[in-house]
Amino acid sequence: MHLRKLLPALPLAALLTACGEDVSGGEVVAGGLGIYALLSIVHLLIILWAAYDLISKPYPVSKKLIWGLVILFIPFLGAVLYLFMGRNKQEVF
Secondary structure (H helix, E strand, O other): OOHHHHHHHHHHHHHHOOOOOOOOOOOOOOOOHHHHHHHHHHHHHHHHHHHHHHHHOOOOHHHHHHHHHHHHHOHHHHHHHHHHHHOOOOOOO
16 A cells, blocks of 8 residues: 555544543543544535635625625534525525
């Protein structure tokens, strides 16, 4: 196996480990820090996708400003609302 193919996955693998903590006491729930790191990455990707989609669409500046503020101040919910309600619809805002 080539080492170059594995290099992009190393930061993700480092995030998904429990950082050497002793989890035998049961104090770490839901698979340690890995599940939280994975959900954080998914959360960030959804926000970035919504922001990129908003910037690349030929919407009026007022619509971009309103949706941008919604995505910024209500981070996850705002991005999800934009992706389901604001994309390709002229009547929302």
